[in-house]
Amino acid sequence: MGSLRVFKTLTGQGKQPVTMPHTLSEAFLSPPTDASAVGFALSQLPPTNAPILWAQDRLSRKEAGRPALAGMPADRPIIMVDLSRAADVLWAMEDGLRCHALGAVIGEVWGDPPSLDFTATKRLAMRAEAADVSCWLIRRAASPDLSAARDRWRIASLPSTPHPYDPQAPGAPRWSLDLFRSRRSKPGQWVATYDGAADRVHLVASNGDRAVEPRDGAVWERATG
Amino acid sequence: MERCGSAPLDDVPMVLAREGQHGPVIHAANRIARIEGIQPGSRVVDMRAICPELQVAYADEAGDHAALDRLVLWARRWCPWTVRDANNGLILDTTGADHLWGGEAEMLVEMETQLSLLGLTARLAVAPTWGAAWALARYGPVRSVCEPDEAYFKLGPLPVTGLRLDDPTVLLLRRLGLKTIGAVMDVPRLSLTRRFVKAELHANPLMRLDQVTGKLAEPVSSVDVKPVIRVQARLAEPIFDPTPYLPDLCEDLCEQLKEAGQGCRRLHLTVYKTDGDVSHIDVATSASTHDPAHLHSLFRDKVERINPGFGFDLITLAAGTVEDMQDKQTRLDGGSDNDLHLTKLIDRLSAKFGPHAVTRPVLHQSHLPERAETQIAALAEYPNKGAPLTKERPLRLLDHPEEVRVLFAVPEGPPAQFVWRRQTHRVARYAGPERIAPEWWKDRPGTRLRDYFKVEDQVGRRLWLYREGLHEDGRGGDPRWFVHGMFV
Numbered sequence: 001m002g003s004l005r006v007f008k009t010l011t012g013q014g015k016q017p018v019t020m021p022h023t024l025s026e027a028f029l030s031p032p033t034d035a036s037a038v039g040f041a042l043s044q045l046p047p048t049n050a051p052i053l054w055a056q057d058r059l060s061r062k063e064a065g066r067p068a069l070a071g072m073p074a075d076r077p078i079i080m081v082d083l084s085r086a087a088d089v090l091w092a093m094e095d096g097l098r099c100h101a102l103g104a105v106i107g108e109v110w111g112d113p114p115s116l117d118f119t120a121t122k123r124l125a126m127r128a129e130a131a132d133v134s135c136w137l138i139r140r141a142a143s144p145d146l147s148a149a150r151d152r153w154r155i156a157s158l159p160s161t162p163h164p165y166d167p168q169a170p171g172a173p174r175w176s177l178d179l180f181r182s183r184r185s186k187p188g189q190w191v192a193t194y195d196g197a198a199d200r201v202h203l204v205a206s207n208g209d210r211a212v213e214p215r216d217g218a219v220w221e222r223a224t225g
Numbered sequence: 226m227e228r229c230g231s232a233p234l235d236d237v238p239m240v241l242a243r244e245g246q247h248g249p250v251i252h253a254a255n256r257i258a259r260i261e262g263i264q265p266g267s268r269v270v271d272m273r274a275i276c277p278e279l280q281v282a283y284a285d286e287a288g289d290h291a292a293l294d295r296l297v298l299w300a301r302r303w304c305p306w307t308v309r310d311a312n313n314g315l316i317l318d319t320t321g322a323d324h325l326w327g328g329e330a331e332m333l334v335e336m337e338t339q340l341s342l343l344g345l346t347a348r349l350a351v352a353p354t355w356g357a358a359w360a361l362a363r364y365g366p367v368r369s370v371c372e373p374d375e376a377y378f379k380l381g382p383l384p385v386t387g388l389r390l391d392d393p394t395v396l397l398l399r400r401l402g403l404k405t406i407g408a409v410m411d412v413p414r415l416s417l418t419r420r421f422v423k424a425e426l427h428a429n430p431l432m433r434l435d436q437v438t439g440k441l442a443e444p445v446s447s448v449d450v451k452p453v454i455r456v457q458a459r460l461a462e463p464i465f466d467p468t469p470y471l472p473d474l475c476e477d478l479c480e481q482l483k484e485a486g487q488g489c490r491r492l493h494l495t496v497y498k499t500d501g502d503v504s505h506i507d508v509a510t511s512a513s514t515h516d517p518a519h520l521h522s523l524f525r526d527k528v529e530r531i532n533p534g535f536g537f538d539l540i541t542l543a544a545g546t547v548e549d550m551q552d553k554q555t556r557l558d559g560g561s562d563n564d565l566h567l568t569k570l571i572d573r574l575s576a577k578f579g580p581h582a583v584t585r586p587v588l589h590q591s592h593l594p595e596r597a598e599t600q601i602a603a604l605a606e607y608p609n610k611g612a613p614l615t616k617e618r619p620l621r622l623l624d625h626p627e628e629v630r631v632l633f634a635v636p637e638g639p640p641a642q643f644v645w646r647r648q649t650h651r652v653a654r655y656a657g658p659e660r661i662a663p664e665w666w667k668d669r670p671g672t673r674l675r676d677y678f679k680v681e682d683q684v685g686r687r688l689w690l691y692r693e694g695l696h697e698d699g700r701g702g703d704p705r706w707f708v709h710g711m712f713v
Contacts, residue, residue: 033646034686035620039713042620051567051585065621065710069586069598072620079603081574082582092574101567159653159685169656170681173713194713196617 022046022104022134024125026149030156032110032140033064036175037155039194041106041136042073043201050103051077053096058084059110064140073199076103086113090120097127097135105135112142122148144180151185154178161193172196177203238276241284242269252284286312296345298450303336306447314362316355318445323351333368352376355445356437360387360406376438381407388433398430409434454481454489455543463499463536468528474542475517481544488513488550492520496531497539504531508576511604512568513548519569523576571603592661594622594709616659617679619689619710626707629690636696636704639678643690645708650682658692673700679712687712 025044027037045052054067061082069078081092086109093107105128109116121137125148128135137149144152156176163171177190190203233239238258242249249269261276273279293309300307303326306318319332326332329351340347350361352371357380361369364383371379380387383406385398403409409417409430417431426432435441456477458470471494482488490513494506508523574583584600587607591597601607631640639655657678673694681687689710694700 031684031686033711035711035713039620053570061624065623068594068619068622068710069588070594070618071622071710071712078586079571080584080586080600081578082584083578088578092578095573096570099566099570102570157685157687159683160681160687163654163656166656168654170654170679170687173687174685196713 021129022132023150024121024128024135024137024148025151025153026121026137026139026144026147027153027155028142028144029138029140030154034155034157035064036157036173037138037153038067038106039073039173040153040155040175040177040192040201041138043194043199044136045104045134047074048103049076050101051079053079053081053092053099053102053105054108055081055083055089055092055096055106056108057086057089057110058082060108060138060140063110064108073196085115086110087115090115090124093135093137094123094127097124097131097133100131100133102133105133106138107136108138108140109142110140112145118146118148124148125150149181150183151179152181154180158191233280237280238263238278239280239282240269240272242281243284243286249281249283252286294448297448301450302339303332306445308445308447310355310359314359316358316445318447319351329370330368333370337368352379354437354439355443356389356433359389360437363387373439377407377410380437381405381410385409385430388430388437389427390430390433391427394424394428394430406434406437451547452485453543454478454485454487454547455541456481457539457541460538460540463538465533465536466528467494467496467531467537467540470540471524471528471542472517472521474540475521478542478544479515479517479520482515482547485547486549486551487547488515489520489544489547491545492523493543493545494524494528495541495543496533496537497541498534498537500535502534504537506531507545509580510568510572511575511602512572513550514568514572515550516569519572523572526577568604575603591664593664594618594661596664617712619679619712622710623708626691626709629706629708631706639680640690640706643706645688650680650686650688652680653683655680661691671700673698673704677709 025041027041029037056066066080067078072078081089083089083092089107089109093105096102096105124135124137144154155178158174158176160170160174161172163169173194173196175192175194177192179185179187179189181187188205190205193202193204194200195202233255235255236257238255238261240254240258240263241252243252244250245268247268251263251265251267251269251272253265254263258276258279261279263272263276263279269279269281290309290312293312293315297307297309297315300315300317304317304319304322308316310316319329323329323332326335333349333351336349337347348362348367350358350365350369350371352358352361353373353376357371357376360380360383361371364387365371365379369379385403385406385408386395387406388409390398398404398409403412414431417434421429421431432441436443456474458474460470478489478492489510491507491509494508496504498504506524506527508520508527510520510523514520571583580602583603585603585605585607586598587601589597589599627645629643629645631643633640639657640652642649642651644650655678658676659678660674660676662674663672675691675693676695677689677691679687680690688708689712690706690708692704692706694704696704698704
């Protein structure tokens with residue numbers, strides 16, 4: 001299960017969660033046109049064949065495009081709901097979370113609309129937990145205000161890994177993941193490498209190594225032998 | 226004519242045209258046009274030469290059929306057996322029904338009156354057989370009544386076209402010198418049999434004659450009306466909000482549907498206002514259903530759109546597009562069905578946001594990225610999938626590619642730097658180009674090819690850029706660059 005796989009790595013030092021119920025997660029994108037959060041959310045969905053309900057408001061669609069089926073990691077049916085207002089997106093997501101037949105519900109909201117307040121996110125979170133359907137709220141050009149989302153991520157793209165065969169080409173994508181608030185595991189920061197062929201995310205703790213001192217490696221301090 | 230909203234003038238030659246093999250042909254003509262010598266079936270250009278002031282409109286044949294089918298049911302007021310005759314007639318089996326109107330002649334007058342109140346001109350005839358009535362109505366005197374024993378006298382003077390024969394046979398009979406039905410009747414039966422022994426019914430004058438005289442049976446097989454499933458609430462006083470009455474109406478309607486073993490795909494809510502105005506609300510479902518709570522929920526936000534005016538005192542709820550439906554139990558403990566939940570969700574979303582807002586993208590066989598995906602209805606079946614792509618494709622696509630200003634080292638190569646949405650991106654790494662040629666069978670001539678590059682900028686954003694065209698390819702000026710998508 002996708003979410004389990006990541007959180008096993010995340011909570012390695014703490015208590016190991018036995019089952020992680022599907023719930024509401026929120027992802028903030030630093031440049032709004034970045035597609036990394038969508039890729040991360042898709043990699044975290046449970047690997048079933050159930051359809052995904054995908055609601056978008058108008059600005060998200062205009063500014064950041066629509067999800068393209070040809071680029072999806074897994075071939076699963078998608079039900080697109082193209083709406084104009086953020087309130088409608090929230091309504092559609094909440095209505096979709098009443099349905100157990102869905103595999104996941106993904107909503108994209110642009111900016112900080114007044115309808116997306118603490119109450120709205122609380123309703124989404126409780127409905128997602130009651131129906132046991134994972135729900136992702138992808139927010140662009142937004143500020144992380146008060147929210148009841150169980151996990152809140154800040155996701156951005158990093159320069160990709162070297163391509164194994166072509167030094168000029170970008171290789172496997174890398175993302176910086178910042179879990180800045182979580183109800184069920186310890187917040188932290190990671191650098192994730194996404195393996196598109198296997199649809200798998202590899203995580204490395206980003207605070208493993210500190211920056212190299214500028215004096216280190218100078219000629220007269222180099223270790224010998 | 227309905228599109229014009231007014232009837233054509235009587236003194237203007239007017240024809241309806243349909244598409245023929247060599248251009249449009251005349252489908253029907255009005256009286257003045259027929260007097261001018263215009264014949265149905267001939268080409269419009271030829272008839273324009275005969276009559277230059279001819280006015281032509283296109284015929285709506287499917288609409289005519291549907292209207293005639295409705296008229297068949299409307300004509301049940303005179304007798305229980307009615308049927309449509311080809312595409313321009315009605316046959317009513319009035320046996321035993323004429324005395325209710327005071328006789329056959331009076332019945333015809335009544336019919337003509339009622340039809341003219343609908344705005345229709347009718348030519349009517351009463352005859353003992355279908356074939357005789359067909360001939361008399363088209364070629365006989367006005368409102369002719371033919372008794373069983375006078376078929377020979379009444380039908381004899383009519384032309385042979387009244388025998389419902391195809392054109393080659395009519396031409397053959399004319400060449401044989403048989404111009405009226407009476408002349409054909411006078412030919413010995415043995416000669417006709419020998420001449421037309423292998424002919425089909427529509428080319429066989431003898432069988433057609435037998436149908437006219439009743440020797441060959443031609444029964445009227447009446448179509449059945451589907452029962453209308455409808456409930457209504459009559460109110461003592463005018464009200465402004467139908468919401469409190471909707472649950473009961475939905476339950477009553479679903480009771481009727483369950484008794485009939487059917488489910489509905491559409492619901493029509495009609496309110497009749499006190500000032501004589503009528504308002505409608507229609508909702509549709511993606512699968513047939515007879516669940517009252519679900520049907521009620523579809524009206525949730527739509528009822529507010531009714532303009533009540535001075536209030537309304539009659540509400541009707543009718544089921545449209547009724548389908549046979551059986552209750553299925555998928556689990557032994559009678560639990561819920563997941564597929565059913567999904568259809569209900571789609572219904573709720575479509576009812577609230579409109580059917581075009583809820584779609585399902587599917588892969589389509591095309592190399593052009595914007596054509597590699599088509600939208601179908603959310604629950605529609607889609608059997609053939611597009612070929613799986615081996616090339617890497619972006620996760621997000623812009624609906625309209627956005628033009629960027631670029632700096633490049635070599636004109637055929639990738640850009641070194643580009644400005645997109647007022648921000649400068651320096652290309653750190655790139656992959657490509659991947660050339661996608663225009664689809665010549667679909668695109669306009671002069672469409673330029675595209676070279677796609679996957680580029681990564683200095684902060685790690687991975688974009689899908691393309692250059693439209695080549696330098697000096699003779700299809701416009703310098704090539705332009707566009708951003709088309711974003712990779713994960």
